[in-house]
Amino acid sequence: MRILIAAAFLTAGFGTIGSARAQDAAIxxxxxxxxxxMRAVQRKVFPGGAAQTVEPQILPETDTAVPGTPSGSALVDLGxxxxxLESQSASLTGQVEQGQFRLRQLEDAFNAYKRSADARLKALEDTASAVAVRDPIVPDADVAIVVPKPAAKPTPKPAETPAVKPAGxxxxxxxxxxxPATGDAAEDGYAYGYRLWQAxxxxxxxxxxEGVATKFPKHRRASYSQNLLGRAYLDxxxxxxxxxxFYENYKKNxxxxxxxxxxxxxxxALVKLKKPSGEICKVYGELSQLYGAKLSAEMKAGVERGRTEQKCK
Known part of the structure; x- marks a missing residue:
C-alpha cells in the first residue's frame, strides 16, 4: 500500500516538472x-549597421533555480x-510603418509642388506679355535729369497716326x-524705319x-529710334x-x-495694360515735373486729359 502511494506522489511530481519544462520551451x-x-525592425530603422542598433532594455537574468525544480511565480513573471516585449515590438513596427507612409506623402507633395513651379516658370519665360515694367518714374540715382536743349535743326515729329498702308x-x-543713303548710317536707318512705320x-x-538704337546709342537718332520702336509695338x-x-528710352537716355x-x-501703354491709376498718375507727374516747360500744347492737353480720366490728384 505504501509503495503505491509513493509511486503516485512520484508520478505527480514528474508531471509537474514536465509541464513546467513545456512552458519554458514555449516561452x-x-x-x-x-x-x-526586433532585429529586423532595427535594421529597417537603422540601416547603418549594428553599431546603431538599440540595446534591449529587458535583459535575460541569471537562472539560479535548481534544475528540475518548478517555479510558478518565475514562469508567470517571464510570461x-x-x-x-511583444506589445513593444508591435508598437515599434506600427511607428515605422507610419513614418514610412508620412515620408511618401511628403515626397509626393514636394514632387507636385516642383511640377507646378516648373510649369509656371516655363509659362513666364515663353509669354512675352508677362514682361513686367519696373517702377517707371524713378530713374537711376546716378543719372542726372537735364531738360534737353532744342536741336539746331528741328526735325518734324512723326504724325500721330501712320500713313495708309500701300497696296500689293x-x-x-x-x-x-x-x-535713304546719305552716308550717315544712323540717320538713314532711322529715316527708313520711320517710313516703314508710316506704311x-x-x-x-x-x-x-532697334538696329539703330543698339548700334548707335550715342547718336541723337538713338532716342528717336527707341521711342518710335515703342510706338511700333503699341500700334x-x-x-x-x-x-x-518706352521705359528703356527714358531710363537710359x-x-x-x-x-x-x-x-x-x-x-x-500702361492704360492699355489696365495698370492701377496710381502708376499711371505717377508717370504723368514725372513727365510734367521734368519736361513740362518743353511739352507741346498738344501733349500738354493729352496729359491733362489722361490725368482727368485716371482721376489723378
Whole structure:
C-alpha cells in the first residue's frame, strides 16, 4: 500500500516538472521569435549597421533555480515580460510603418509642388506679355535729369497716326519704301524705319529702329529710334513690349530728344495694360515735373486729359 502511494506522489511530481519544462520551451520559442523581429525592425530603422542598433532594455537574468525544480511565480513573471516585449515590438513596427507612409506623402507633395513651379516658370519665360515694367518714374540715382536743349535743326515729329498702308504683296509694299543713303548710317536707318512705320509695316520697322538704337546709342537718332520702336509695338497691339521700349528710352537716355515722348506714351501703354491709376498718375507727374516747360500744347492737353480720366490728384 505504501509503495503505491509513493509511486503516485512520484508520478505527480514528474508531471509537474514536465509541464513546467513545456512552458519554458514555449516561452523560449516566443522570446526567440521576438528577438528576430526586433532585429529586423532595427535594421529597417537603422540601416547603418549594428553599431546603431538599440540595446534591449529587458535583459535575460541569471537562472539560479535548481534544475528540475518548478517555479510558478518565475514562469508567470517571464510570461508577463514576454507579453510586454511583444506589445513593444508591435508598437515599434506600427511607428515605422507610419513614418514610412508620412515620408511618401511628403515626397509626393514636394514632387507636385516642383511640377507646378516648373510649369509656371516655363509659362513666364515663353509669354512675352508677362514682361513686367519696373517702377517707371524713378530713374537711376546716378543719372542726372537735364531738360534737353532744342536741336539746331528741328526735325518734324512723326504724325500721330501712320500713313495708309500701300497696296500689293508684302514684297511690293517693301519695294515701294525708299531707303535713304546719305552716308550717315544712323540717320538713314532711322529715316527708313520711320517710313516703314508710316506704311504700317511694323515688324520691318521694329527691326530697323532697334538696329539703330543698339548700334548707335550715342547718336541723337538713338532716342528717336527707341521711342518710335515703342510706338511700333503699341500700334501693333503689343502694349507690354511697348512699355518696355518706352521705359528703356527714358531710363537710359533721359536727356534724349524723345525722352518726354517716351514717358507720355508709356502712360498710354500702361492704360492699355489696365495698370492701377496710381502708376499711371505717377508717370504723368514725372513727365510734367521734368519736361513740362518743353511739352507741346498738344501733349500738354493729352496729359491733362489722361490725368482727368485716371482721376489723378
Amino acid at each position: 523560449g520559442g516566443r522570446v526567440d521569435r521576438l528577438e528576430r523581429e 508577463a515580460r514576454v507579453a510586454a 504683296t508684302r514684297a511690293q509694299q517693301l519695294a515701294a519704301i525708299e531707303k 504700317r509695316l511694323y515688324p520691318e520697322a521694329r527691326r530697323e529702329l 501693333a497691339g503689343a502694349p507690354s513690349l511697348a512699355a518696355v521700349a 533721359p536727356n534724349g530728344e524723345r525722352a518726354p515722348d517716351s514717358l507720355y506714351y508709356l502712360a498710354q
